């Protein structure tokens with residue numbers, strides 16, 4: 414069986430809704446072989462992040478070497494990277510093994526407000542990681558930090574996508590979950606030439622923990638399988654919408670999304686493949 418391999422380089426979420434746990438659930442649902450390199454352990458649940466325990470750079474590099482020397486990587490995503498030292502270590506390994514199909518989710522702050530990236534590490538994301546990336550998937554606050562520009566209108570979002578593109582990434586998705594788009598959420602994709610807007614009805618729910626992780630993991634899984642970037646993004650939008658819509662109602666705070674909802678809806682014939 415010729416199965417494709419996807420790697421997540423991210424933080425562990427003990428609550429199971431975001432980070433490494435969300436990514437591996439997505440990889441499994443999309444039938445790619447999932448592997449992981451853990452950058453930090455978080456003590457986390459739906460009420461918030463109660464502790465952050467970063468790994469050493471050596472530990473992160475050793476995990477990447479173990480994967481690189483034996484298993485091979487068809488696509489990878491990064492999530493919580495925590496420090497500039499870890500970012501530089503990850504960038505070195507991506508270059509050394511010549512890994513392709515690189516999805517950068519520039520995770521900075523958890524929904525409850527806890528820091529998942531040190532302030533000075535933003536520069537390392539810009540200089541060391543963005544130039545290696547196939548696609549970068551910031552939410553609006555992350556795009557503001559990376560570009561230094563305030564984002565209010567769709568035009569601001571397009572300008573931010575162009576600025577990010579000039580930093581050396583092949584393509585950009587600016588996710589719209591944090592925007593005030595009234596009844597809709599709009600995810601904006603830019604491939605360096607054209608803009609695509611993916612519009613959906615905004616769901617009135619608190620259960621959106623891990624949506625960004627889920628979104629970028631789908632793109633990595635679909636790139637591993639050989640999909641074009643825009644097609645991988647289209648599937649990520651559908652997968653994430655299904656995951657938000659079929660609420661699981663777990664925990665007392667911002668609950669996780671439902672990672673099997675997309676396949677369930679496909680099996681019922683509710684979505685086009």
Ligand SMILES: Nc1ncnc2c1ncn2[C@@H]1O[C@H](COP(=O)(O)OP(=O)(O)O)[C@@H](O)[C@H]1O
Nearest residue numbers: 552588589590591598600614615616624625653
């Ligand atoms: N309330 C919502 N209803 C529908 N889709 C949402 C909602 N909140 C977020 N999304 C979707 O979830 C994905 C993640 O968006 P966002 O919240 O901006 O990123 P992050 O989780 O990184 O903060 C995007 O595809 C976005 O459109």
Ligand SMILES: Cc1ncc(COP(=O)(O)O)c(N)n1
Nearest residue numbers: 424431432622623624625626
């Ligand atoms: C380990 C880890 N990684 C990432 C996130 C971001 O989650 P979200 O997608 O909800 O912004 C998180 N809360 N924890």
